[in-house]
Amino acid sequence: MNNTLESIDKKIRINGIKLSMELVQINLLNRFFSQDFRVLFFQLLAQHQVNIPFILTSGMGEKNIGSCCVASQDIHRIKKVVEGEPELKEHLEFIPGVGTLSIFPHHSKLKLLGLSFYLLGKQRLPLYGMASSISSLTFITDYSQLDNAVSILLEYMDLPPNHAPFRPEIHVIQKKR
Numbered sequence: 001m002n003n004t005l006e007s008i009d010k011k012i013r014i015n016g017i018k019l020s021m022e023l024v025q026i027n028l029l030n031r032f033f034s035q036d037f038r039v040l041f042f043q044l045l046a047q048h049q050v051n052i053p054f055i056l057t058s059g060m061g062e063k064n065i066g067s068c069c070v071a072s073q074d075i076h077r078i079k080k081v082v083e084g085e086p087e088l089k090e091h092l093e094f095i096p097g098v099g100t101l102s103i104f105p106h107h108s109k110l111k112l113l114g115l116s117f118y119l120l121g122k123q124r125l126p127l128y129g130m131a132s133s134i135s136s137l138t139f140i141t142d143y144s145q146l147d148n149a150v151s152i153l154l155e156y157m158d159l160p161p162n163h164a165p166f167r168p169e170i171h172v173i174q175k176k177r
Helices: 002-007 037-047 072-083 110-122 143-154
Strands: 016-019 023-028 054-060 063-071 092-104 129-132 137-142
Touching: 016 143, 023 037, 023 072, 037 063, 037 072, 054 129, 063 072, 072 092, 092 143, 110 137, 110 143, 137 143
Parallel strands: none
Antiparallel strands: 016 092, 023 063, 023 092, 054 063, 092 137, 129 137
16 A cells, blocks of 8 residues: 555545534443344434444344444433333443444545555554545544544645634534423
């Protein structure tokens, strides 16, 4: 890959970078259980009006997995909610102190995806998850490392003039009626 980095004569153009607030990642562990606990878990979060800024599920049949990120201040409430579901509780893994870094749009450039993985891996930044859509690439890493990750990526990526990576300034909280 070093030859590839040296061969990049100009930066890859992107239109923006968005950073999340501090989150907790919750993984639904794949233990080949007979019941799909994703449905129960996400129903509980909806009933208790928990916002889910990032969600990823995949799999079929018994091989199902799920992962989501929630605001760090919601984690105690979530743990209390799942206490009443012992089987569900056994299948959850919590990773505190994570954040998301979204690069957009990537215009289906595989070069951008490969370069991002290479640069973040070279700096030994942990990657707890990654998702892609038509409009963005999103990486989950340590919240404390988000600014470092941006600095690493911007060595090889070019933002539009007068644009800087941005963080949400407001946080919407659902209130029960």
